[in-house]
Amino acid sequence: MAPGAITLDERPTVPDHSAAVLREPRGALVVDRLPVPEPADDEVVVRVRAVAVNPVDWVIQGTGPVTYRWLRTPAVLGSDVAGEVVAVGPAVTRFRTGDRVVGLATGTDRGRDPLHEGAFQEHTALLERLTAAIPDDVSFDRAAVLPLGASTAACALFQPKHLGLPLPGAADASSDRSGVVVVWGGSTSVGMNAVQLARAAGYTVVSTASPRNADTVRSLGAEVVVDHGSPTAVDDLVAAVAGRPVVGAVAFGTTSTAACIAVLRRTGGTVLAMASTPVSLDRIAGRRRLFPGMLPVFTRIGLTTVALTLRARRAGIRAAFVWGSSLRDDDLGPELWGRVLPEGLADGSIRPMPEPLVVGHGLDAVQGAVDRQRAGVSARKVVVTL
Template structure:
């Protein structure tokens, strides 16, 4: 049996360590990928720091990570879209409930990906650039297109431009926000968004026709004014305080759908502590109370609000549509750019723990990437 190197979390809350694992054989609907670049997301350090509470189903040792770019080593018996040696990128879902975190995690030299959540890497993109997309674009797509959330039409060759209504993206300079702005525009919707002043021009370049300063007291008023009389088809809330701001905007403009993609408070301070208990009790209490309050506010205003799970498209028809049709088309015609720009912080599996620590410390309009 062949083996490969992997960065594993050996126990709940433990720091990553490099070891050797058996290289898996792809199932009929999977591809085995030699990983060349991975990106780091906040969920990675959340899982590492709080897995006993937030990811109670995750058994250890586990391989974390969602964002993969590399080339195909082997294909399952039913795979028709890929060949050995082809460059691809895709979404690893090993930390999801019911999955195998050692076979399907990103932070290793070889991993298996579902054919339905994998797409060819264009020659115009490096592996480092491609690696910024998988979780961000999947989460944005779930928020925009799944019927449980905004339920919008998906992009096609006929949907370029705007005019089909307005999508509010609060947090347009986040990785999910950048994908949401671009996907909404590609699907034919106008977009208004928020960002810091230094990132506002970047968000406008992605297709937002108005960008308010998310730190301004007038941000909600500014976006309502920018929307004017146009119909609002929904909002995507990203970042602390985004839920209540989006509820206010929807209530004032007649929108009725809200996709929530962030907790009301960051867990960064909690996961850095040596002991999770009892510090977690007030933190999770604040998150729970704030969430209930926001849900009640939304309900009173006739707004349907629901949390987004970025890998849930694995289990519906959005996954194969996004990864098999939409992404190749949008990357080819330039309607989707691989953003945020990658910030390569190291090479090799041993660099991944430092990369997680850097991501938790904070990064703006960039995505931390490690080459493998």
């Protein structure tokens, strides 16, 4: 053999690691070996220490052939990641190996790679612009609750297509922050982030929660919290606004769009950001067969959405649907993840909320965690540590 040549056994191999993999559409998540992702120029690779589960994870797993038709299997799901940086791309300036970070993985979006950038694996790639440092006193399981909740709330509040509010700490101190923001669903994961971010931006917030969670939502900065289960919830929110100008409403939860349209009509508000379908997909996501049971559900979603959109338009309300990872492609992503979240976490003005509900350790626990989130939570975020 020539000097310096390497034998077959000595050839460098791509290191592999474990991942909770969706092997085929609607299958269970199974722990498999996959190549460890390599960072692209603008990415870090993180050794994942905690992941959180969002409704979208069981929506994709259970209804992906209809709702996420672009997603190819095998795929790694999951958006919320906290861990340690183990590799950095050449264009990365804010992070080094060893840094403790939290970030939004967007691998299940159209055009992205769900094996490279999915949360539910030992290592994943995160875009630098969707990653923030974690202060030493914030644990990985607490930090992991943030990414999709904070990103979706920020899109609803700050993107020009939605409420278009000035960001917390934005330079234009001249802008008028005297209005009220209505957050329907303040005890949802997204809602808790929306209450905090709207307050941090200088606005008064009125919100909703079950009575058991009202104090928590008030502690995040809501001036008034009304019971979203009460038949008088809309009246109570209108009373809470108390004649002040409403800069817009953000709607989380299946009944939230209709309720927010009613509130805006009566308070003169004209902008609505919607994040939820008007019918939950939890039942059909859990069924053994998607067809034909999904047909009436999707028909109802379609018809109700059209009816609500027309109702909003007739009332002079500009209503649009939020996509929580769309900040990847605009200025909001770097602003939120590069400034607002790291500064807010460091000075304590933004708390990672809701509180984590750690349901297991290791990738084998991820499927149970997804099922646990689908069964329903109240002001908690389902988390798995790795």
